[in-house]
Amino acid sequence: MIMEARAVTKVFGATHALKGVDFAVEAGRVTALFGENGAGKSTLMKILAGIEQPTTGELELDGEPIAFGSPRAAADRGVVIIHQELSLFPNLSVADNLFMARERVRHGVMVDDRAQRDTAAALLQRLEEPIDPRTDVSELRLGQQQIVEIARALAQDARVLIMDEPTSALSAAEVEVLFRIIRELTADGVAIVYISHHLEEALEIADHVVVLRDGGLVAEAEAADVNLAWIVEHMVGRSQDELFPEDHAETGAELLRIRDLSVADPRNPGRLSVDGVSLTVRAGEIVGLYGLMGAGRTELLEALAGRLRVVSGEIDIDGDMIEGPVSARIARGLALVPEDRQRDGLVQSMSVGQNLSLSGLRRFIRGPLVSADKERTAVTTMMRDVTVKASGPDAPITSLSGGNQQKVVLGKALLTQPRVLLLDEPTRGIDVGAKADIFTLMTDLAGRGVAVLFATSELDEALHVPDRLLVMAKGKVVREVRRGTSSREEIMVASEGGER
Ligand SMILES: Nc1ncnc2c1ncn2[C@@H]1O[C@H](COP(=O)(O)OP(=O)(O)OP(=O)(O)O)[C@@H](O)[C@H]1O
Numbered sequence: 336m337i338m339e340a341r342a343v344t345k346v347f348g349a350t351h352a353l354k355g356v357d358f359a360v361e362a363g364r365v366t367a368l369f370g371e372n373g374a375g376k377s378t379l380m381k382i383l384a385g386i387e388q389p390t391t392g393e394l395e396l397d398g399e400p401i402a403f404g405s406p407r408a409a410a411d412r413g414v415v416i417i418h419q420e421l422s423l424f425p426n427l428s429v430a431d432n433l434f435m436a437r438e439r440v441r442h443g444v445m446v447d448d449r450a451q452r453d454t455a456a457a458l459l460q461r462l463e464e465p466i467d468p469r470t471d472v473s474e475l476r477l478g479q480q481q482i483v484e485i486a487r488a489l490a491q492d493a494r495v496l497i498m499d500e501p502t503s504a505l506s507a508a509e510v511e512v513l514f515r516i517i518r519e520l521t522a523d524g525v526a527i528v529y530i531s532h533h534l535e536e537a538l539e540i541a542d543h544v545v546v547l548r549d550g551g552l553v554a555e556a557e558a559a560d561v562n563l564a565w566i567v568e569h570m571v572g573r574s575q576d577e578l579f580p581e582d583h584a585e586t587g588a589e590l591l592r593i594r595d596l597s598v599a600d601p602r603n604p605g606r607l608s609v610d611g612v613s614l615t616v617r618a619g620e621i622v623g624l625y626g627l628m629g630a631g632r633t634e635l636l637e638a639l640a641g642r643l644r645v646v647s648g649e650i651d652i653d654g655d656m657i658e659g660p661v662s663a664r665i666a667r668g669l670a671l672v673p674e675d676r677q678r679d680g681l682v683q684s685m686s687v688g689q690n691l692s693l694s695g696l697r698r699f700i701r702g703p704l705v706s707a708d709k710e711r712t713a714v715t716t717m718m719r720d721v722t723v724k725a726s727g728p729d730a731p732i733t734s735l736s737g738g739n740q741q742k743v744v745l746g747k748a749l750l751t752q753p754r755v756l757l758l759d760e761p762t763r764g765i766d767v768g769a770k771a772d773i774f775t776l777m778t779d780l781a782g783r784g785v786a787v788l789f790a791t792s793e794l795d796e797a798l799h800v801p802d803r804l805l806v807m808a809k810g811k812v813v814r815e816v817r818r819g820t821s822s823r824e825e826i827m828v829a830s831e832g833g834e835r
């Protein structure tokens with residue numbers, strides 16, 4: 336036992352985020368922490384890592400009582416956290432980001448740039464991600480940023496390494512690399528706490544599992560003794576089978592048509608990230624885009640939304656060509672929920688309600704009188720529709736758990752009343768129960784005639800949610816299947832760029 340939290344509570348205003356939790360961290364083992372959005376996982380981890388102070392309760396390190404006044408103090412004693420929300424500085428290089436936290440271990444002597452770059456390169460090599468350490472973080476895709484975040488934690492030689500949703504933007508291959516490193520670390524005696532809404536993945540790497548619900552510890556077991564159903568049951572009291580929607584909407588007339596669309600690769604302008612894609616989505620239809628990292632799904636959606644310039648091709652809604660800036664496209668009924676929701680989706684200094692009404696304002700202003708009441712009603716209704724757990728519309732956005740912030744971004748797009756809704760990985764970082772809610776919401780929207788196009792890297796979602804699934808590989812649509820007519824293997828082979 337390296338570290339222990341005893342009877343820890345945490346109160347934020349009216350919210351009791353933790354209600355007397357005992358939690359132990361064991362050397363050389365992976366403890367997976369499960370719980371719905373807002374269950375208190377990140378709060379407990381922030382307390383272990385010195386970011387938050389417990390309201391009551393004790394922490395022990397190596398059997399001695401301890402109170403960390405800051406994350407720096409925790410890191411000095413070997414307790415390091417990889418954050419759920421990326422905390423890198425986008426305008427600094429990868430190397431600068433990596434060593435911002437590491438200066439301390441060099442006995443007060445600044446490390447020279449060259450040595451830093453070499454160490455950075457070695458770390459990235461270990462993570463099998465050959466990024467030049469001089470690259471600005473802002474130029475990296477989301478998954479690469481997440482890897483830099485992991486590298487930064489590795490640079491700190493932790494004894495207790497807390498990973499809060501480390502893989503939400505990683506590809507399957509990148510997750511494999513991370514798992515190899517986790518096994519190396521535990522073999523060296525490092526204690527790992529692992530949080531993920533990707534339950535299968537977390538169960539695969541875990542030695543011990545702990546489930547939180549509503550700020551309390553509800554179940555604990557050895558990983559070998561439990562299965563997915565056990566975890567889901569303790570998290571939400573709803574079975575995994577009920578995750579995917581039963582009903583599907585009638586599809587109507589063709590609403591979105593894309594003809595021969597090509598988009599340059601934003602990171603490698605000489606190449607195409609989307610290469611001559613044509614597709615249609617009907618009113619009431621849900622179309623999925625499945626593919627591996629780099630297949631071009633995000634670039635396709637961003638180009639449709641007007642965030643990336645197209646090289647060639649045409650986009651029509653209802654037969655009318657769509658072009659121009661993002662706002663013009665929103666006005667024409669096209670909305671995108673982006674992949675990188677932290678950066679693109681939310682204004683951190685505003686409340687939940689303000690964030691929600693940001694993009695919907697157009698609608699409120701159009702009415703005969705701009706009524707604050709009307710706006711507030713729409714906002715609270717939306718909070719309920721997307722099941723945001725918050726004290727109310729006035730809660731600061733930063734007071735919401737990671738998954739609940741994601742739901743706010745979704746709500747924001749819905750308030751523009753889109754006719755064509757584009758969703759990039761809509762369930763990233765969202766708990767199983769809320770995933771089901773989001774699928775139901777998508778189906779409801781389709782039922783009201785909205786055309787939904789969504790990208791996913793989850794095979795189960797790809798197989799069960801969309802009416803039609805398009806598999807992308809290397810910028811092209813390589814396969815199209817209707818729901819229930821294809822196997823996991825077929826889809827996987829196609830996404831590797833296999834047969835057409
Ligand atoms: N700084 C804060 N101010 C007010 N409330 C907060 C603050 N941080 C967390 N909370 C509240 O504490 C509760 C637990 O949040 P926490 O972030 O620990 O959840 P979580 O289990 O990590 O969820 P997720 O899976 O969505 O990341 C939530 O109700 C959240 O709104």
Ligand SMILES: [Mg+2]
Binds near residue numbers: 419499736
């Ligand atoms: Mg969290």
